[in-house]
Amino acid sequence: MGNNDIPAFFRPEFENNFRHATQQQVSRLNDYLTVRTGASGNKYVWDILDASEAHLETNNRLGRTIVDEVTGTRRTVTPEIVRKTSVLDKNDSIFLGTQSIATSDLLHVHKMAFARKEDGLIIGGAFGVNYGGMEGNTPLTLLESQKIPVNYTDSGTPVDCGITMDKLLTVREILESNEVLYDDEENSDPLILLISPAVKKQLLGLDKLTSADYAEVKALVEGRVKKALGIRFVTTNKLPKDANGNTRCLAYVRSGLNFFPWAADDIRVDSLPERNYAIQVYTEKMYGVCRSDELKFVEVVCKTK
Structure with a gap:
């Protein structure tokens, strides 16, 4: 069985449903954090502006404008890579034909595997050493x-x-x-x-x-x-x-x-010649977690x- 014998619909349908499922329900903690976008590369530097106060004008008609310098700090976020791989028998064509749909057991297994792992990564980022300061490289712990x-x-x-x-x-x-x-x-x-x-x-x-x-x-x-x-x-x-x-x-x-999903998921469906052409479903996501203050x-x- 060659790679082309995998049903044509399986790859795009599984990919679309997997992305939708993991976006809709990332983890049980997803509603209790702030999701940030734009993270990419091996490390992402997040600039955070310091809080400031407005000035009360008193008898300052035509006076000098009061200006404040914009200041802030940085946090460096390093992504974690999370992977899940499942293998299906090449002869189980009926089972394979149902596993790309949104309600399939295989899709659910992958979705929940990522959700459980994300819970652990989120809590690890909340409790663990973060890196911040002016250059984003100072170790920071809970006070x-x-x-x-x-x-x-x-x-x-x-x-x-x-x-x-x-x-x-x-x-x-x-x-x-x-x-x-x-x-x-x-x-x-x-x-x-x-x-x-x-x-x-x-x-x-x-x-x-x-x-x-x-x-x-x-x-x-x-x-x-x-x-x-x-x-x-x-x-x-x-x-x-x-x-x-x-x-x-x-x-x-x-x-x-704060939760930083990296842009691209890696989702692959391939046949494995060394495993009697079994069909491998591989999913990978990248994300990082950090405190802001x-x-x-x-x-x-x-x-x-």
Whole structure:
């Protein structure tokens, strides 16, 4: 069986459906980050302008124009390459004929494989070393001053614990103090907290929540609502642990976490002479993840054992 014996429709149909599927549902975290375009090459340098303030004019009629120099920093984003390869038997022509359609098992396997890998890459980029500064080559880590320890409490004796009201309210306090989060939710950057399934379960034990908020959290555990106290909770199994086995949850405003898809997907369908002319379906994507500002992140350490 030669390469031309692959059904003519298979390549373009599978490619189109794969691109559409991965664009529509990249990962469970895709709605909780900012997608940036234009990344290319071995590395991509992202220029970020510094925040600035306007000037209040007082008795300055015909006065000199006040000018501000535009300043900023850079972040260097290095792409990760993610690949998935499947092999179909050359004689399974009936199976092959159904695997290019949008609802096929093969397409679903490839789509979900990329989604799972992207979840891990996104969380790795959120927690890991980023590179920034004036030249984009200074190693940057999450700020220790913005870490809520496992034994944090506003009052009383500190003791290791899971998620608490004190921790949740301190997340808001830190980000509001940094002027990256505001009370006006409609115009403010959404606040997200990545939690594990065990931490999600702990939310039901927060006895200080108001009755209205309790209803929201109960619905959260039932999978119907993902928000309480102005925080969108997102559950993932990929959060890291600290040296003591505690779960490192991460709160951030959405503009702080940035996802860069590289332009071209590589999708190939070929026959393999060395494998009895089996048909290989190969998919490849490239993307990078970085923070825009460490002041937009708060690590929340929770005991889950």
